[in-house]
Amino acid sequence: AVAMLRSIPVHMSYSIAVIDRKGNHATVYVNPNSPAEVVERRVSTNHQHEVEWADHAEMTNSIKREAAVEKLLHASASTETVVCGFQIPPIYQTHYSLKCGTLYTAVYRPLDASVELVWPGSVWRQSCADFQDGVRTIRFNDGDPAAWHSTFKEAP
Incomplete structure (x- = not known):
């Protein structure tokens, strides 16, 4: 790769x-x-070695999110705890009107060649060994920071 x-x-x-x-x-x-x-x-967020575009880093909470992920990884031993932490601010972003909201969290499982795409309240697992064609329609809260949980509708 x-x-x-x-x-x-x-x-x-x-x-x-x-x-x-x-x-x-x-x-x-x-x-x-x-x-x-x-x-x-x-860990990576919206900057690489250091912030080069301060306004963008502030808008995306890049530094705060990086620190929160580092802290979460050091404090947590379980995948489930880490995934739950990715579903709340500051890691989970709701600034969709600014085009910098969280779309999903991906949990890659290389041992069985699978991935779980995670939204608050919904998980979609796909595997290379048993791929199931499908569609998910996700309706986000249009940037309302007070209502950070996305709603979703699974399409057949």
């Missing part, structure tokens, strides 16, 4: 997390004007 990411052109900066079945992991910082960089971090 890292070798591929080094050769794929990008139009903007991304932080991409990769993990294999042995538990080897990395975060790859890709940028349009520099080579991909591999870092041994388990």
Whole structure:
């Protein structure tokens, strides 16, 4: 995955997390004007090494979210506790009108090649071994910070 990411052109900066079945992991910082960089971090938000665009970092709560994820990972031993922590602010964002709200939390399970897409009140599990074609329609609260739980409707 890292070798591929080094050769794929990008139009903007991304932080991409990769993990294999042995538990080897990395975060790859890709940028349009520099080579991909591999870092041994388990946490990434809307900035890479440091904040380069202060207004964007403030709008997305990038620093607060990074600190909250670091604290959650250090304090929690269970996947369930971590996933629950990802469903509440400051990690879970509701600024949809500003185009920086949380769409979902992904729980990757490399040992059985599956993923769980998680929203408050809903989990959709997909597996490479038993992929089930489907659709989920998620209705978010249109940026109302007082009502941070998204509502959802599962389409057949």
